[in-house]
Amino acid sequence: MLRAVVVRELRLAARRPADALSGLAFFLMVGSLFPLALGPDSVLLRQIAPGVVWVAALLAVLLGQHRLFxxxxxxxxLEQWLLAPAPLPLLVGVKVGAQWLVGTLPLLLATPLLGWQYGLGEEVMGVLLLSLALGTPSLCVLAALGAALTLGLRGALLLVLVVLPLSVPILIFGSHAVTQSLLGLPAAPALNLLGACLCLALLAGPWAIAAALRLALE
Incomplete structure (x- = not known):
């Protein structure tokens, strides 16, 4: 059944590629606007690169997540999931993982394009990719929790209001890791905190999402 959930998500993404690629297009568009607007000031671009890339990634993850369930x-x-032999948190975790593969993994593959625009070196680029790899799954879990809490409500504004405060620590740790690398300082402490956030999201997130879905179905 878990494999069927993954296959179903991949087939839906293949049938509606515009939905899957809209986040990628938004990520590239937002990230590319700042170098065009600020000009060729390489020092300024490197200073703002961590915050811009991370905010663009957050907004790209949130784009369309209110329709997740x-x-x-x-x-x-969802009613069938409640009756399935597999635990609902496990099914929810598999669905969120499939959504990360379809919608967020392309962001990581496109990140070097933005890094070159901001003049980031190879070492800094590696830290940026690692921070996004650790942080974006947590953002996907938070976005799925917001989608479950707002299931049945119209509009995406409420989801944004729910998710943004919870995602602030991830944004801080992710951008701080890249900034430390830019300054020649060790980025391991911030990356370790991102890893801790990821562990917490993977352990508690599916259970919280499952509880929210049960409430929405009652």
Whole structure:
């Protein structure tokens, strides 16, 4: 059943590539606007690069997440999940993981394009990619929690209001790791904190999302 959930998510993404690639297009567009607007000041671009890339990644993750469970709710899949032999938190975790593969992994693959625009070196680029690899799964879990809490409500503003305060520590740790690397300082402490946030999200996130879905279905 877990494999069926993953296959279903991949097939939906293949049938609607615009939904899957909209986050990538938004990420590249937002990240590319700042070098065009600020000009060729390499020092300034390197200073703002960590914050810009991380904010763009957060907004790209949140884009369209309010519809994460709407299709499953409309066709009765969520009710079937409640009756399935597999635990609901495990099914939810598999769905969020599949969504990360489809919608967020392309952001990591496109990050070097933005890094070159901001004049980031190879070492800094590696820290940026590692921080995004550790931080974006946590953002996806938080976005899924917001989608579950706002299931059945119209509009995405409430989801943004729920998720943004919770994502502030991840943004701080992620951008701080890249900034430390730019200054020639060790980025390991900030990366370790991102890893701790990821462990917490993986352990507690699926259970919280499952509880929110049960409340929405009652």
């Amino acid at each position: 709407e299709g499953d709710h409309a066709d009765g899949s």
